[in-house]
Amino acid sequence: MKRVDFIYQKLLEFGPAKKVSAGELAELLGLSRANVSGDLNRLWKEGRIEKEEGRPTLFYVKQANDSLYLAQTALDRLAKTNKSLITRIEQAKAAVLYPPRGMHCLILGETGVGKSWFAGMIHEFAVDIGRLEKGAPFVVFNCADYANNPQLLISQLFGVKKGAYTGAEMDRKGLVEKADGGILFLDEVHRLPAEGQEIFFTFMDKGTFRRVGETEVERSAQVQIVMATTENPESSLLKTFMRRIPMVIKLPSLVERGMEERFGLVMEIFREEAFRLGREIQISSSVVQAFLCYHCPNNIGQLKTDIQLTCASAYAEFISLKKNVLHVSIQDVPHHVKQGLLLAKDYRQELAELIGTEHKCFVVQPSQEESVWFDRESENAANSVYEKIEQKIYELQNQGVSEEELEYDIEHYFTTFIKGVHQRINKGDMARIIDPVIIHLVEDIVRYAEAKLEKILSQKVIFGLALHIQTSKERLSQGKQIVHPHLNSVRLKYKKEFAVALECVRMIEEALLMDLPIGEAGYLTMFFVLDDESMQEERETVGVLVITHGSGGATAMVDVTNRLLVTEYARAIDLPLEEDSLVVLEQAIKTAREIGSAAGLLLLVDMGSLLGFGEIIEKELGIPVKVVPMVSTPHVIEATRKAMLGHTLDDVYRDVVSISMGVREELPREAPDKAVPALTIVATCLSGEGSALFLKKLLESNLRYDEKLLEFVPLQLMDKAQAKSKLKKLKQERTVLCIVSNYMLDRDLRCYSMDDVVNGEALSDIQQLIDLEEAYVKMKESLKEHLKMVKGQDVLDDVRTCVARMEERLGDKLLFDTRIGAYLHICCLVDRLKAGERSVAYTDKVPFLAENRKLYSLIRHELQPLADKYDVVFSEDDVCFVMNFFIHNKTLA
Amino acid sequence: MNILLCCAAGMSTSLLVQKMEQAAREKGLEAKIWAVSADEVKQHIDQAQVLLLGPQVRYKLAEMKKVGEARGIPVDVISPVDYGSLNGKKVLEFALRLKQ
Numbered sequence: 001m002k003r004v005d006f007i008y009q010k011l012l013e014f015g016p017a018k019k020v021s022a023g024e025l026a027e028l029l030g031l032s033r034a035n036v037s038g039d040l041n042r043l044w045k046e047g048r049i050e051k052e053e054g055r056p057t058l059f060y061v062k063q064a065n066d067s068l069y070l071a072q073t074a075l076d077r078l079a080k081t082n083k084s085l086i087t088r089i090e091q092a093k094a095a096v097l098y099p100p101r102g103m104h105c106l107i108l109g110e111t112g113v114g115k116s117w118f119a120g121m122i123h124e125f126a127v128d129i130g131r132l133e134k135g136a137p138f139v140v141f142n143c144a145d146y147a148n149n150p151q152l153l154i155s156q157l158f159g160v161k162k163g164a165y166t167g168a169e170m171d172r173k174g175l176v177e178k179a180d181g182g183i184l185f186l187d188e189v190h191r192l193p194a195e196g197q198e199i200f201f202t203f204m205d206k207g208t209f210r211r212v213g214e215t216e217v218e219r220s221a222q223v224q225i226v227m228a229t230t231e232n233p234e235s236s237l238l239k240t241f242m243r244r245i246p247m248v249i250k251l252p253s254l255v256e257r258g259m260e261e262r263f264g265l266v267m268e269i270f271r272e273e274a275f276r277l278g279r280e281i282q283i284s285s286s287v288v289q290a291f292l293c294y295h296c297p298n299n300i301g302q303l304k305t306d307i308q309l310t311c312a313s314a315y316a317e318f319i320s321l322k323k324n325v326l327h328v329s330i331q332d333v334p335h336h337v338k339q340g341l342l343l344a345k346d347y348r349q350e351l352a353e354l355i356g357t358e359h360k361c362f363v364v365q366p367s368q369e370e371s372v373w374f375d376r377e378s379e380n381a382a383n384s385v386y387e388k389i390e391q392k393i394y395e396l397q398n399q400g401v402s403e404e405e406l407e408y409d410i411e412h413y414f415t416t417f418i419k420g421v422h423q424r425i426n427k428g429d430m431a432r433i434i435d436p437v438i439i440h441l442v443e444d445i446v447r448y449a450e451a452k453l454e455k456i457l458s459q460k461v462i463f464g465l466a467l468h469i470q471t472s473k474e475r476l477s478q479g480k481q482i483v484h485p486h487l488n489s490v491r492l493k494y495k496k497e498f499a500v501a502l503e504c505v506r507m508i509e510e511a512l513l514m515d516l517p518i519g520e521a522g523y524l525t526m527f528f529v530l531d532d533e534s535m536q537e538e539r540e541t542v543g544v545l546v547i548t549h550g551s552g553g554a555t556a557m558v559d560v561t562n563r564l565l566v567t568e569y570a571r572a573i574d575l576p577l578e579e580d581s582l583v584v585l586e587q588a589i590k591t592a593r594e595i596g597s598a599a600g601l602l603l604l605v606d607m608g609s610l611l612g613f614g615e616i617i618e619k620e621l622g623i624p625v626k627v628v629p630m631v632s633t634p635h636v637i638e639a640t641r642k643a644m645l646g647h648t649l650d651d652v653y654r655d656v657v658s659i660s661m662g663v664r665e666e667l668p669r670e671a672p673d674k675a676v677p678a679l680t681i682v683a684t685c686l687s688g689e690g691s692a693l694f695l696k697k698l699l700e701s702n703l704r705y706d707e708k709l710l711e712f713v714p715l716q717l718m719d720k721a722q723a724k725s726k727l728k729k730l731k732q733e734r735t736v737l738c739i740v741s742n743y744m745l746d747r748d749l750r751c752y753s754m755d756d757v758v759n760g761e762a763l764s765d766i767q768q769l770i771d772l773e774e775a776y777v778k779m780k781e782s783l784k785e786h787l788k789m790v791k792g793q794d795v796l797d798d799v800r801t802c803v804a805r806m807e808e809r810l811g812d813k814l815l816f817d818t819r820i821g822a823y824l825h826i827c828c829l830v831d832r833l834k835a836g837e838r839s840v841a842y843t844d845k846v847p848f849l850a851e852n853r854k855l856y857s858l859i860r861h862e863l864q865p866l867a868d869k870y871d872v873v874f875s876e877d878d879v880c881f882v883m884n885f886f887i888h889n890k891t892l893a
Numbered sequence: 894m895n896i897l898l899c900c901a902a903g904m905s906t907s908l909l910v911q912k913m914e915q916a917a918r919e920k921g922l923e924a925k926i927w928a929v930s931a932d933e934v935k936q937h938i939d940q941a942q943v944l945l946l947g948p949q950v951r952y953k954l955a956e957m958k959k960v961g962e963a964r965g966i967p968v969d970v971i972s973p974v975d976y977g978s979l980n981g982k983k984v985l986e987f988a989l990r991l992k993q
Contacts, residue, residue: 771973775973775974775977776977778977778978779977779979782912783979786911786979816948816973817951818948820949821948821950823977824905824976824977825901825902827905828904828905828908840902840903840904843932881901881904
């Protein structure tokens with residue numbers, strides 16, 4: 001900065017209120033009085049500052065556009081409600097205020113964070129404070145529009161002289177000229193070709209340019225350039241270009257903005273819609289929650305579109321049903337936004353602070369600034385399970401159901417009930433980790449399949465499918481196989497579904513640009529079929545039967561329970577005192593046959609001969625029966641609730657019995673395993689002792705592995721739910737490499753059939769799995785002791801993530817050999833850079849880079865998180881070496 | 894016994910070198926073990942008796958084999974498992990076996 005600019009800057013800081021003499025300023029800045037005095041007079045002559053004659057003469061900064069300078073600018077108002085933008089706003093102001101014509105600046109940020117809008121704000125600010133004249137041009141140019149035709153792009157920007165090329169029939173002004181005296185906004189500047197960037201150098205340095213075809217005339221324009229890009233400028237712009245952009249403003253993503261600001265944005269956008277529709281909008285609280293929590297990768301831009309879609313849907317209903325209020329309910333929200341509700345529980349506290357926990361509804365007025373709280377009457381309250389139940393209680397009470405029967409801490413039950421429901425939906429929670437592309441794809445598939453199969457698929461299937469496709473995609477791109485064990489029987493048994501599945505496979509292939517094996521169709525078929533079957537499977541829950549002495553006792557309790565839980569699940573038999581218990585036993589067996597299943601039957605009885613019923617029914621039907629020898633309404637509610645959620649007979653029994661004791665029995669805690677091996681392979685059979693043990697032995701003797709790292713675990717399959725929960729627990733504790741089982745327990749895990757293991761076909765596959773995982777575990781250990789500057793285990797995890805991102809973006813998975821090498825290489829590289837060692841030079845770097853520019857910027861981009869985290873700088877050479885892994889991946893023998 | 898290791902930038906193999914040297918000491922074996930990048934192999938190969946490649950430069954195997962054969966030096970790729978786990982002992986044994 002020149003001295004004169006420096007002095008001007010200082011005066012700007014003081015603001016127009018503080019007047020200083022040359023002497024004061026000289027002392028303050030440690031400059032000679034004569035120099036300062038000269039500069040001040042020069043500034044005054046240029047009209048940039050004011051002077052007050054006297055002794056000593058005082059100088060002060062010009063009150064730009066007088067009244068407006070002190071008034072709040074649009075940018076200031078913005079800063080008030082968007083704290084995360086404060087630094088960015090200060091940067092923007094500095095860029096505008098910087099003399100003489102403002103500073104060129106570059107705005108960075110993900111898609112949809114509002115870069116163009118921010119550029120507009122900069123322009124507005126410059127006008128507000130009088131740096132730019134009212135009506136000063138704000139010219140927007142998207143470099144992507146002409147990226148394929150540099151010649152045309154340059155003529156668009158700088159203008160053309162008549163006859164410069166065929167078609168240039170007259171002199172034409174370029175955008176730079178049109179922006180004279182204002183701001184030129186170059187969006188997607190990374191698409192500006194190198195030659196375009198070079199022409200800009202001159203313009204940025206000297207403020208002069210030539211129209212295409214002009215040689216003699218040199219034109220000049222006073223333009224502040226604001227640029228924006230989503231890319232990392234280091235890799236997408238020329239270094240020489242970057243050097244000329246002194247100010248880089250990075251806008252935060254929606255996630256970085258935080259919940260509070262997001263809330264403000266959501267309400268603001270709704271308010272805009274209200275303004276557009278010219279009427280008040282009521283928004284139910286769950287809608288606001290969904291918008292606050294859903295995964296919104298394209299930031300504010302997407303948020304806006306999604307809210308507009310929602311309003312449109314609500315508006316359609318409003319018009320067609322001739323309602324008198326425009327109410328936005330959760331049904332109006334697009335499916336992917338609804339998923340936000342599933343994530344909401346992770347933000348419970350923040351949400352509670354922001355929007356409260358009582359069911360409230362927001363109202364935005366087209367004119368009003370703030371949205372107001374608004375408590376709704378109960379007419380519309382039946383939105384959530386909670387509200388439904390509340391209503392139910394109210395009804396029951398009105399019908400005269402006695403207080404005693406509801407006496408048990410009912411609220412406790414409802415909260416747990418609601419929790420239970422959430423657990424059931426939990427599968428949907430996976431939506432958080434599912435690629436939106438896949439979610440859309442699944443929606444398409446579901447639409448197609450529903451039309452072809454003429455049935456409605458349940459929400460569960462949609463989530464399941466999405467999850468399945470996601471994992472298939474990952475598996476396939478890792479080179480893992482998808483084999484459906486019973487493909488042929490599926491094909492024969494479900495011809496229609498299979499045909500639909502085949503078409504869906506094609507849709508998936510098209511959308512994800514990958515080839516799928518035929519086995520995939522087998523799985524999809526199962527999804528379409530399973531929907532019906534899973535309902536049958538749901539019936540595989542524990543039956544609940546209540547029998548008590550006296551007329552009407554059992555029926556009353558069951559009635560209350562069923563009403564509360566909105567079901568017909570529990571069954572009752574009354575045993576009037578005069579009735580023969582044998583008749584009742586007959587009746588009990590009959591009912592047990594209806595509601596009992598392989599999962600078993602829970603009998604709640606009060607006393608006497610009824611206690612013996614359990615044994616008789618068990619013998620008669622051959623299903624497990626447990627008897628709870630005491631019964632009250634809370635018992636029945638608990639039993640029914642648990643049973644409906646699919647808990648096992650033992651679980652339900654234990655929980656119901658524990659109520660009687662007044663205290664919840666602590667689950668027997670398993671002693672913490674001492675140093676469990678990190679890896680495991682699970683072998684299953686029905687008993688867990690027969691073929692599973694045999695398989696375990698077979699694997700142990702046929703595979704090479706490290707006993708400290710790997711263990712084979714037998715698992716019994718008799719009770720599938722239990723087997724699944726055991727497996728889940730195993731997965732939490734350690735890495736499960738694969739399962740040997742004839743029954744598909746977990747779609748995420750690789751599963752080998754027993755036959756394949758016994759006949760040896762699967763062994764080499766499993767061996768490779770073991771080798772790979774063992775190598776990782778050991779690598780971690782050796783890195784721990786060998787890396788000096790960084791933590792080996794952390795860096796390896798980060799490098800794995802980083803390489804995985806590269807693979808994903810390149811659609812290319814590194815082979816095992818290369819991958820091991822690449823991990824080790826990058827870990828060591830980080831460690832070395834951290835230690836301050838020099839990079840190794842890459843031979844023939846220049847032609848190599850020229851040939852692989854795209855790859856370079858991609859790899860450079862993906863390395864950035866590592867560089868940030870470990871605070872190192874990767875040189876071009878470093879990046880080249882990493883690129884090499886991918887280039888030669890395929891050439892490996 | 895002179896063992897030359899080669900990987901992309903001589904970066905990751907240098908860790909392995911330490912491990913191998915340690916293994917050699919334990920064996921009471923005198924060995925010179927050093928790591929270079931793939932480009933530097935030609936300048937070093939004359940001092941080596943065995944050349945081992947990191948698994949990530951397996952693609953250079955054919956080329957290196959030619960260079961090695963011309964001088965009667967065995968060349969091979971280190972097992973990725975041993976490489977990844979920095980198993981100096983095993984890699985040393987591998988080198989010794991190759992030399993025989």
